[in-house]
Amino acid sequence: MTIDDHDHTVMKRILTDEANAPWCAAVGECGLDASEGFPPIDDQIPWFRKQVELAEELQLPLFVHERLAFEQTMDVLKTTTVPVIIHCFTGTQDQCRQYIDRGYFVSVSGFILKENADNCDEVRKCLSEGILPLERLMIETDSPYMGFTNCRQWYVEHNQELISSALNSKKRKRLVQSMYPNxxxxxxxxxxxxxxxxxxxxxxxxxxxxxxxTTANAKSFFGFKFGE
Incomplete structure (x- = not known):
């Protein structure tokens, strides 16, 4: 398969049309990930830059994924003027401070309920030590990922009739105890x-x-109108 300039033009027009639709609230999830199994960061950066350019062109917020690529992410974002949220934050206290100093929002997930994951205590301290202020905070599940112990508890409690009729006891137990899918x-x-x-x-x-x-922050950032 080959892609010529015409194909790039068509693809950009499709993306632009979608981004201008009323249901499009941000550009993303986009960003950089240096975790095992992902392409080399140097291969990811040009694509991330193009996504940032698209957000700038359309004046849409950026919904950013960053894993083990803090410095490179900060470098790509250093000149952007659109609002930025760091989705599912798993970094350090110092990284959180730098994000906040840039005026970015930071979103926290069920990662803070994981006792043995790397950096989970760091993220909790961002909250407990006042590094991440309420006016810059959002919360999320990142489901079906970032599951944690009892993450399905509310769902199970409020859907007992459906679950009991559809699943045998062994499957019900597995549903309750499993962390995935979140x-x-x-x-x-x-x-x-x-x-x-x-x-x-x-x-x-x-x-x-x-x-x-956190609801007000999300409504303001994404331009949501519900509840008004």
Whole structure:
């Protein structure tokens, strides 16, 4: 298969048309990942730069994925003027500070509920030590990924009739105990842990306050109009 300039023009027009559609809230998920199994970072960077250029051209926010590629990500983003969110943050306290200093939003997932994962304590400390302020915070599940113990608890509790009729006891037990695939309703567990961490820095913070603030941040960042 070959791709000529005409093909690139057509592809860009398709992307531009999609990005201008009312349902398009951001450019992404895009970014850099130096984890095992991914292409070399030097091969990823040109594509990431093009995605940033597209976001600039269309004036859409950037929904950024960064894994083990902090310096390269910061370099690509250094001149961008559109809003940026670092999705599913798994970095260090110092990296979080630098993201916040740039004015980026940082999103926290069920990663903070993993006891043995690399850097999970670092992410919790970003919350408990006031590094990640509420006005720059969002929360997410990253489902079906980033599962954690009991991530399906709310789903199971509220769908007992459906689950009981569709699955035998062994499959029900596996459904409850397995961490994958993660489910969107695990957001409640993420919220609880985020509140617990934030309260170590400020005991006056409430669950309702965090839920309202992170929802408002998401609505503002992505231009959502629900609830208005």
């Amino acid at each position: 489910v969107p309703t695990s957001l409640l567990g993420v919220l609880d842990k985020v509140v617990e961490c934030l309260q170590q820095h400020d005991q006056s913070i409430t669950k309702d306050q965090v839920a309202a603030a």
